[in-house]
Amino acid sequence: MTARTVPGRPAPDQGQRPGVPLLEVADLKTYYPVRLGLTERLTGGRREWVHAVDGVSFSLARGEMLALVGESGCGKTSTAQTILRMIEPTSGTIRLNGTDITGLSQLQMRPLRRKLQMIYQDPYESLDPRFRVQAAVEEPMLVHGLGGSRAARRDLVIAALERAGLSPAEQYLDRFPHELSGGQRQRVTIAAALVLGPDLLLADEPVSMLDVSVRAGVLSLLDGLRQGGDLGILMITHDLSTAAHFADRIAVMYLGRIVEQGPAKTVVRNPQHPYTKALLSVVPKRDPRQRSAPQILQGETPNPVDVPPGCRFQPRCPVAVDACLSEDPALRAIAGTAPGHQAACLLA
Amino acid sequence: MSLLEVRDLHVWFDLPQGPPVHAAAGVSFALDEGERFGLVGESGCGKTTTILALMGLLPPNASLAGEVLVDGRNILAGGEDSARGHRWKDIAMVFQGAMNAMNPVKKIGWQIAEPMAFHGVAQGAAARRRAGELLELVGIPASAAERYPHEFSGGMRQRASIAMALACQPKILLADEPTTALDVMVQAQILELLTGLSRDLGLALVLVTHDLPVVAQVCDRAAVMYAGEIVEAGPVDVLYHAPSHPYTRLLFAATPDLYGEEEVVSIPGAPPRLDREMTGCPFRPRCDSYFDPCARDHPVLTLVAPGHLAACHLTGLPADERARREGARPLGGSAGSRSAEARSAEARLAETRSAETRSAGGRSADGRSSDLVAGEAP
Numbered sequence: 001m002t003a004r005t006v007p008g009r010p011a012p013d014q015g016q017r018p019g020v021p022l023l024e025v026a027d028l029k030t031y032y033p034v035r036l037g038l039t040e041r042l043t044g045g046r047r048e049w050v051h052a053v054d055g056v057s058f059s060l061a062r063g064e065m066l067a068l069v070g071e072s073g074c075g076k077t078s079t080a081q082t083i084l085r086m087i088e089p090t091s092g093t094i095r096l097n098g099t100d101i102t103g104l105s106q107l108q109m110r111p112l113r114r115k116l117q118m119i120y121q122d123p124y125e126s127l128d129p130r131f132r133v134q135a136a137v138e139e140p141m142l143v144h145g146l147g148g149s150r151a152a153r154r155d156l157v158i159a160a161l162e163r164a165g166l167s168p169a170e171q172y173l174d175r176f177p178h179e180l181s182g183g184q185r186q187r188v189t190i191a192a193a194l195v196l197g198p199d200l201l202l203a204d205e206p207v208s209m210l211d212v213s214v215r216a217g218v219l220s221l222l223d224g225l226r227q228g229g230d231l232g233i234l235m236i237t238h239d240l241s242t243a244a245h246f247a248d249r250i251a252v253m254y255l256g257r258i259v260e261q262g263p264a265k266t267v268v269r270n271p272q273h274p275y276t277k278a279l280l281s282v283v284p285k286r287d288p289r290q291r292s293a294p295q296i297l298q299g300e301t302p303n304p305v306d307v308p309p310g311c312r313f314q315p316r317c318p319v320a321v322d323a324c325l326s327e328d329p330a331l332r333a334i335a336g337t338a339p340g341h342q343a344a345c346l347l348a
Numbered sequence: 349m350s351l352l353e354v355r356d357l358h359v360w361f362d363l364p365q366g367p368p369v370h371a372a373a374g375v376s377f378a379l380d381e382g383e384r385f386g387l388v389g390e391s392g393c394g395k396t397t398t399i400l401a402l403m404g405l406l407p408p409n410a411s412l413a414g415e416v417l418v419d420g421r422n423i424l425a426g427g428e429d430s431a432r433g434h435r436w437k438d439i440a441m442v443f444q445g446a447m448n449a450m451n452p453v454k455k456i457g458w459q460i461a462e463p464m465a466f467h468g469v470a471q472g473a474a475a476r477r478r479a480g481e482l483l484e485l486v487g488i489p490a491s492a493a494e495r496y497p498h499e500f501s502g503g504m505r506q507r508a509s510i511a512m513a514l515a516c517q518p519k520i521l522l523a524d525e526p527t528t529a530l531d532v533m534v535q536a537q538i539l540e541l542l543t544g545l546s547r548d549l550g551l552a553l554v555l556v557t558h559d560l561p562v563v564a565q566v567c568d569r570a571a572v573m574y575a576g577e578i579v580e581a582g583p584v585d586v587l588y589h590a591p592s593h594p595y596t597r598l599l600f601a602a603t604p605d606l607y608g609e610e611e612v613v614s615i616p617g618a619p620p621r622l623d624r625e626m627t628g629c630p631f632r633p634r635c636d637s638y639f640d641p642c643a644r645d646h647p648v649l650t651l652v653a654p655g656h657l658a659a660c661h662l663t664g665l666p667a668d669e670r671a672r673r674e675g676a677r678p679l680g681g682s683a684g685s686r687s688a689e690a691r692s693a694e695a696r697l698a699e700t701r702s703a704e705t706r707s708a709g710g711r712s713a714d715g716r717s718s719d720l721v722a723g724e725a726p
Binding site: 071072181183211212213214215216217218219220238239240241242244245246268269278279280282283284285286287288289291294296297300 | 503536604608
């Protein structure tokens with residue numbers, strides 16, 4: 001698929017610098033305060049923090065799809081929301097096209113928001129039932145004061161719908177969400193993100209609410225969009241099979257940290273971190289003959305208020321040694337596998 | 349005699365206007381003690397309707413035909429009066445989202461003991477003791493009976509709702525999407541629990557899910573449902589390695605596998621509306637292998653091999669002709685060819701529009717048009 005320039009969209013080179021990744025996140029931390037009850041406040045209880053994102057670093061290039069995988073509560077969505085500055089980072093930096101956006105005020109963020117668009121999980125909830133398709137896709141332009149005349153906006157809406165695979169777009173303009181199938185609804189929300197000409201799409205579980213028969217269509221659409229080369233996609237998912245199929249790289253999160261990252265196929269076929277290994281072993285396989293013994297970790301992810309000392313995976317780790325209790329391993333390159341393959345494990 | 353036998357089950361839902369929806373259309377299957385049976389298909393294919401009928405829990409606007417035999421007795425023969433005696437005691441169900449439907453102001457133990465008292469299985473201290481035993485059985489310490497649902501994690505609540513379903517010692521457990529809202533690691537724990545229960549207690553398990561890999565890993569046999577009918581049934585191994593119905597083959601092909609290299613396909617279109625008479629095969633508009641008889645004759649479920657049934661005209665063909673026709677029609681929306689899918693969407697849209705025009709002037713002429721939104725959950 002060749003890159004298409006949406007009419008009315010500024011030239012894509014704005015802010016684009018060679019050699020600078022589209023998105024660069026360094027040591028990002030997002031903590032939420034735990035609300036104290038009355039008794040705790042009166043007795044001078046200590047303020048506690050949920051360590052939702054606790055030192056996350058990664059980068060994403062244009063034309064690339066990075067899958068952030070992990071169980072619920074591991075900080076995937078908090079990471080995405082912090083990148084969007086929907087919640088404020090506690091520390092760390094977020095660079096978009098090389099510009100640090102961490103310290104920008106909400107007013108300064110506003111023009112940048114069109115560069116960062118979010119695709120939500122549930123198209124049954126994220127579309128206003130009283131908005132026709134045209135209004136739903138047009139609204140972002142009205143918010144940002146873009147698109148020019150009404151007729152020009154209509155053309156942009158049509159171009160975005162076509163780009164999202166709803167073709168001929170004229171057939172869909174006057175429809176309400178309830179007249180669309182789940183897959184079509186999700187395509188409408190993708191069109192509403194595309195209409196602003198974003199550099200980065202953050203897709204939070206984009207197909208988990210859709211029927212299995214239409215999932216591949218929506219994922220291929222995202223795949224085609226980033227292969228056009230002018231945008232990057234950060235896909236948040238709990239589905240490792242989907243990540244292995246559609247993403248270039250996978251980053252596995254556990255308790256607010258990336259514990260392993262690398263090229264998707266390498267991470268899936270040659271996992272280095274014991275958490276990744278366990279996670280991969282419990283993914284059900286399609287072939288009934290591949291009933292391998294899953295390595296089921298007992299219990300659940302610890303509370304991110306009290307992060308375990310040493311390696312945060314150590315209490316559930318099947319191979320932990322004494323050093324894991326005291327040393328918090330950083331992500332480091334793994335020798336002998338693909339370039340860019342990193343794991344945060346003392347034993348890897 | 350099988351433990352559970354469903355014979356030619358039909359369910360219709362009456363709507364305020366228009367013809368009734370034929371949500372289950374002649375569903376038959378049987379299962380034995382300790383067997384794990386999967387019921388799979390897209391949303392709106394009649395999976396949940398079927399198992400709600402087995403529980404006798406269909407809403408008042410439903411009408412029903414067919415037989416559900418438990419140990420040879422038809423439990424639906426006398427309507428609610430006969431169903432009541434079997435519900436929870438013989439057949440129990442873990443509802444979809446059950447873990448989020450607990451009473452927030454009652455302790456877990458109380459909630460597990462309640463059905464025992466209601467059905468006269470145990471009272472008072474005996475019921476409380478049994479609630480503790482059930483919690484232990486599903487892997488939760490008995491002392492947790494004194495805790496409230498909000499103190500449990502999602503996985504623990506799902507375990508507790510399984511314990512609740514087991515309160516009256518049923519022989520058959522129906523589980524509707526029991527792991528859909530759970531993380532993979534917790535999903536693996538729950539599936540291990542369900543497998544263990546069926547193995548250790550001889551519980552017959554019906555697992556309803558849209559997730560084929562889950563069925564492939566847990567169940568012995570499975571049935572694939574489409575448009576209210578079982579279109580293929582057999583051992584899971586056969587369904588994956590030698591499917592006879594194109595829908596089964598395409599469903600597997602639409603499911604990405606961790607190590608699979610092959611392209612993941614999407615099946616364009618949506619299941620047909622069930623409030624209209626259908627001519628021919630319900631899957632034909634979305635099929636990649638249809639040929640002449642598919643538009644004309646409704647295929648019936650026939651034996652392909654011992655224990656393997658399929659409702660597809662292809663199965664009647666000689667092997668070489670079958671191989672030639674299988675997958676011969678290009679699927680509009682295979683991965684990568686976006687425009688093709690868009691084309692098929694356009695075709696469907698046009699079809700719907702013309703159907704609407706036609707129904708406006710009376711009944712739809714062919715009664716066959718697949719609606720754009722049919723099959724989507726309300």
